[in-house]
Amino acid sequence: MNTLTHSPLAYAGSKHRALRWLLPLFPRDINGFVDLFCGAANVVANMADCGPRYANDANPAMIDIWRTLQHYDPAGLEREVDRLIARWGLDSHDPATFNRFRDHYNTCGGSPVELFVLAVHSFNQQIRFNSAGAYNSSSGKAHHWFTPTVRENLRAFIPRIRDVEFTCSDFTVFDFTRLNADGFVYADPPYTLGTAVYNDRPHGTTPWTVDDDRRLFTLLDELGAHGIRFALSNVMEHKGRINEPLQEWVESRGLLVYGINIDYASCNYQNRNRQHATQEVLVTNYRPDGFSQDTLF
Structure with missing residues (x-):
């Protein structure tokens, strides 16, 4: 295999x-x-x-993520994710930073890449919306954030879904x-x-x-x-x-x-x-x- x-x-x-x-x-x-x-x-x-x-x-949110990510260069996507992390000051020790980013996504109708960043940093990486259609997953533990392991998985994953x-x-x-x-x-x-x-x-x-x-x-x-x-x-x-x-x-x-x-x-x-x-x-x-x-x- x-x-x-x-x-x-x-x-x-x-x-x-x-x-x-x-x-x-x-x-x-x-x-x-x-x-x-x-x-x-x-x-x-x-x-x-x-x-x-x-x-x-x-789940349209999930499909939007994959349809968007499959066309990215992995290195370029990493840079975009890092830019969003820096812009919103996402910090695993400060859930308020996650909440501000989530509020921005719900208020402004964020992009699939923003949703991906939210999901990576969410509790158990669950993509969850409330009855009003607002993203409502809470902040996850540090080991669920954009860790070196997640980065490595992302680099290997994108080429494998390119033609799906x-x-x-x-x-x-x-x-x-x-x-x-x-x-x-x-x-x-x-x-x-x-x-x-x-x-x-x-x-x-x-x-x-x-x-x-x-x-x-x-x-x-x-x-x-x-x-x-x-x-x-x-x-x-x-x-x-x-x-x-x-x-x-x-x-x-x-x-x-x-x-x-x-x-x-x-x-x-x-x-x-x-x-x-x-x-x-x-x-x-x-x-x-x-x-x-x-x-x-």
């Missing part, structure tokens, strides 16, 4: 820690890749030699006709067995529900019926609760399920202590090449 590239926005829920176990489960002969809920774009940035790459998300086509839409209206039989769709939707901020939908839309899960299952069924391979990340069990809609769909369709444990290490699900476990899984409609791990079902 090639050296992995991490998104400069490593907020909770992104797949940067799971990449080394997810990618070997993906097909090797892809010609056309869709990251249907791209978020921090960790997955699409690490897909190579797979033909055209498409990254979709319903980013789209912003509900997953049901994405144009899948651009894929052929060698195409591959990866879906990492919000998880219904969880209440974290990253499970929310963007401002102006309703929270993700079981009904949305079922709509996604139907869409994946349709893709499979047209010969398109897909993989779905989700949670099968969380704090003693079973994801029954997911389990029923998997069993009724004869899909394959591979366990990813709580610290994102591949594991044999049957050997885990299931009491109060959070069991992340990857569901596929194909058998991964050269992978011998048992499935759940």
